[in-house]
Amino acid sequence: MSKSECKVCHHYCKLTENQTGLCKARKNVSGNIVAVNYGEITSIALDPIEKKPLRHFYPGSMILSVGSFGCNLKCSFCQNHEISMAGKDDVKTQYVEPENLIQIALDLKSRGNIGIAYTYNEPLISYEYVRDCAVLAKKNKLKNVVVTNGCVNEEILKEILPHIDAFNIDLKGFSKDFYEKIGGDFETVKKFIINAHAGAHIEITTLIIPDENDSEQEIVNLSEFIASIDNEIPLHISRFFPCYKMKDKKPTGVNKIYKLAEIAGKKLRYVYEGNC
Secondary structure, X not given: OOOEXXXXXXXOOEEOOOOEOOOOOEEEEOOEEEEOOOOEEOEXXXXXXXXXXXXXXXXXXXXXXEEOOXXXXXXXXXXXXXXXXXXXXXXXXXXXXXXXXXXXXXXXXXXXXXXEEEOOOOHHHHHXXXXXXXXXXXXXXXXXXXEEOOOOOHHHHHHHHHHOOEEEEEOOOOOHHHHHHOOOOHHHHHHHHHHHHOOOEEEEEEEEOOOOOOOHHHHHHHHHHHHHHOOOOOEEEEXXXXXXXXXXXXXXXXXHHHHHHHHHOOOXXXXXXXXX
C-alpha cells in the first residue's frame, strides 16, 4: 500500500490512505495530506494581548484567540491537553470559514480587538487555515499573532511569515534530551526562532518544571542563545502547576522562578515572571 509523507514537521509521518498522523490533525486523503482540523474551532475568546503572553506588542489591547485540536508534541505537562491531545472525534468543534472569522474579529474592534491570535492547540499543524485567515486579516487591517511550539519545518514558516505580525514561541527547555522526551526537535525550534525573528516581533515563553528543565545552567544556556539573536527579545519564565500527566509534581517554587529570571536577566533586557 502506497504512503504519502507529511512534510509539516520533523516527524515526517508516512501515512497510508485515510491514516491520520501523530498530530491527529493531518490525514492522507486520496494521496494528499490535508488538515482535517481546518476551520474546526474548539475554543474562541477575546483575550488581553498580555495573556498570550505578549508584553511588547500593542500592550493594553485585546485580541481574538482561536484554537482547534491536535498537536505534534506529546508534553506530559500540557495545560490544554483536552484539545491538544484530541482528535476529530474526541472534541466538539464548530466550523468557521476564514471570511467568518475575520468578520467576528472586525465586529469586536469596538471592544479593543486588534486582530486574531492562533493559539490554544498547535496552530501550525493546520498552517493552511492560519495562512488563509491571516491573508484576509491583513487586507482588513487586523493583526495576526501565532502562539506556537515552533516545531515545524522552515518551508511552513516561510509560507506564513509574510502575513504574521507577532509570535510567542514556546521554548520548552534548552536541551536535546528534554525535547526528545516530549517528541520534539531541539534544532527545529532554534531555527524557527531565528527565522521568525527575521520577519516578525517575537517573544519566548519557557515553563519551568521542577527537576525537568529548571537547572540554572540550562537557563544560562537558553538566555545566551536568545541574546545571540537579539538581547531585546522578551523572555517569559513561567511557573508550572500540576496538570495532565504531571499531577504528582509540585508547583514550581516562586523563589525559583525569580532566581532563574534574575539569571536570564544578565543576558536579556526583558525577562518576565509568569504565574507567580
